[in-house]
Amino acid sequence: MKFVAVSSCPTGIAHTYMAAEALEVAGRAAGHEVHVETQGAAGSTPLDPQLIADADGVIFAADLEVKDKERFAGKPVVDVGVKKAVHDPNGVLAQAVAAVESGVVPAAAPGGATAAGGPVTKVDKNAGVGTRVRQWLMTGVSYMIPFVAAGGILIALGFMVAQAAWGENGPVEVTQVPVADLVGSFNALSGKDWAVLLFRTGGLAFGFLVPVLSGFIAYAIADRPGLVPGFVGGAIAGAINAGFLGGLATGFIGGFLALWISRWKVPKGVRGVMPVVVVPLLSSLLTGLIMFVIIGRPIAGLMEGLTGWLNGLSGANLFLLGAILGAMMGFDLGGPINKVAYVFATTGLATEGLEAGATQFRIMAAVMGAGMVAPLAMALATTVRKRLFTHAEQENGKAAWLLGLSFISEGAIPFAAADPWRVIVSSVVGSTVTGAMIMSLGSELRAPHGGVWVSPLISNALGFLLAVAVGMVVMAVVVIALKSMKPNPIVEAEQAADAQVAAREPQTV
Structure with a gap:
């Protein structure tokens, strides 16, 4: 089937692309043809209309509303969460095959609301409040x-x-150069001018963080009407x-106000200007x-208290x-x-x-370093003790090197x-070690992502890399020890099959 x-x-960073790869791999293994459109942080390249026309069925593996769903009208559809496709692509594909064989097509053409600019989050009407709040929040963060990066x-x-x-005093000097000194007099051969250009452009990008966070939380709640009050x-x-605490508050306040007002029953003549x-x-x-x-004032006071508390941490508290x-x-x-x-x-x-030395930069470094440990450790474990892992896990381990280095x-x-x-x-043990070490060593990071590829931008980069390496080794040792206590029957079956194959092969002298 297609x-x-x-x-x-x-x-829109990791699960989006992992789900796409999992579905494509599962499709090839089952003899089906699967083409996936990833609607991630990098945008999306729409599927060729001819591929859609020729398809037997459609799979939505999405936690956000799919853009332009009306393209798939008239096709059998399976709609699951993105994690379902990552964890069980074969099961999702089986659902899709069953949907095609049953010939059941959604009664209403999917996506009418979304095509007109419907809500960006996809939340089951029966979902709990916590689930909806988390998805609204993650929309703003995504x-x-x-902008943070x-x-x-x-x-x-x-x-x-x-x-x-x-x-040595350059980082202080660059902050004191007025923007007016750069406008109209930029010298491409001057390192100082480049430094000011980079710093000021980055500072302006940073200035959008809270309005964008607030604006898109409100957008997730109320769609377009929420953008203006959110921003x-x-x-x-x-001001x-x-x-960011104020941004979180205004995102929810602006979103719910816009949603409430947009639902007012007004005379037909007023609807156009609503x-x-x-x-x-x-x-x-x-x-x-x-x-x-x-x-506003209470939240600002809370923010000041949080900042003061974080920057006042030292020694054992940082650890x-x-x-x-x-x-x-x-x-x-x-x-x-x-x-x-x-x-x-x-x-x-x-x-x-925030200035150099702020605890917030240490926190970012600790979080990113700790998040790199698990895939790197599993890659290491599958390399040094292959006999503890299935063939599929050994292959996953090869890919995990790059994923871990990239902070995925x-x-x-x-x-x-x-x-x-x-x-x-094992992951908790290894990541705990790395997080504690990075905070203690004082590594700082201003970028929210990038893994080892942004290590030139990390203060005390050697300490950061050492902490990641130590956590990786610790986790690998723990997971190998735990797996050695009770061998996996699937691994044993694969090894027995491999031994039988090897025994049947002709021996060369």
């Missing part, structure tokens, strides 16, 4: 991350160039130093009123914080607990007035799915 599929996850890397590069141009509320949060005038006007006004008059964040990163490998630690780190970078924790998911308690226990 299938077309769409994959997407809330952050749009914020590219671009801004953080540009600022770090600006400091590096400034240090080369001005000397305005985020800008207010920045009153309420930081989305472009009334909803953004009233929702922005009420969001501003609530922030400026009621909750403990790093250990906790590391354990969270290693626990569910891209799941909710992992994402809580990651969001804590990335939103912390949005704190106003999900690279360890196939191992955890096959042997949850051994892999997860």
Whole structure:
């Protein structure tokens, strides 16, 4: 059979592409043809309309609403979460085959609301409040991350160039050069001008963090009507130093206000101006009123207290914080607990007035380092003790090297799915060690992603890499020890089959 599929996850970074690969591999193994459109953080390349026309069925492996779903109208559809496709692609494919064989097509053409700009999150109406809140939050974070990455890397590069141009005091000097000195007088041969250009551009990109976070949380809740109050509320949060906590608050406030106002029953003559005038006007006004008059100051005070507490940590407290964040990163490998630690780190970078040495930069380094451990450790374990792993796990181990180096924790998911308690226990131990070491060694990072590829931008990069290596070895040793206690029957069966094949092969002298 021929299938077309769409994959997407809330952050659009890892699960989106892992699901696509899993479906394609499962399809080839079963003799089917599967073409997947990934709607991830890098955007998407739409499927060829001819492929859709020729397809027998459609698979949606998505945690967000699929864009332009009306393209697939009239085809049997299977709609599952992205993690289902990662963990059980064969099961998803079997569902799709069954849907085609039954010939059941959705009664309504899918995607009418989304094609017109429907909600970006896909939440079951019966889902709990916690699930919906998490998906709204992750929508905002997924749009914020590219700004954090671009801004953080540009600022770090600006400091590096400034240090080369001005000397040891360069990072301080570059912050004191007015923007006006650069406009109209940029010298391409001047290291100082390049340093100022990089630093100022990165700083402006960073300035969008809180408004983008707030705006797209509101967008996830109310669709387009939520954008204006969300962005305005985020800008207010920045203006009153309420930081990312204020951005979170205004995202939800602006989104629910816009959703409420857009549902008002109004005369037919007023409906045309509701989305472009009334909803953004009233929702922005009420969001501003609530922030400026009621909750803005308390949130700003809470943000100041959190920043002061973090920057006041030292010694054993830093070690403990790093250990906790590391354990969270290693626990569910891209799941909710992992994402809580990651969001804590990335939103912390949005704190106003951070300077070199701020604990928020250490937190980002610890979270990224700890998140690299699990796939790297499983890659190492499958290399040094192949006989403890299935043939499929050995192949996954080869790919896990690159995934781990790139800070894609999900690279360890196939191992955890096959042997949850051994892999997860080992992952928590190794990631805890790495997180604690990085916090203690004082490595700092301004970029929210990149893994080893952004190591030139990490202060005390050697300490960071050492901590990752130690955590990797610790986890590999633990997982090998646990697996050695009770051999896997599937592995034993494969080894017996290999021995039989080897015995039948002619011996050469």
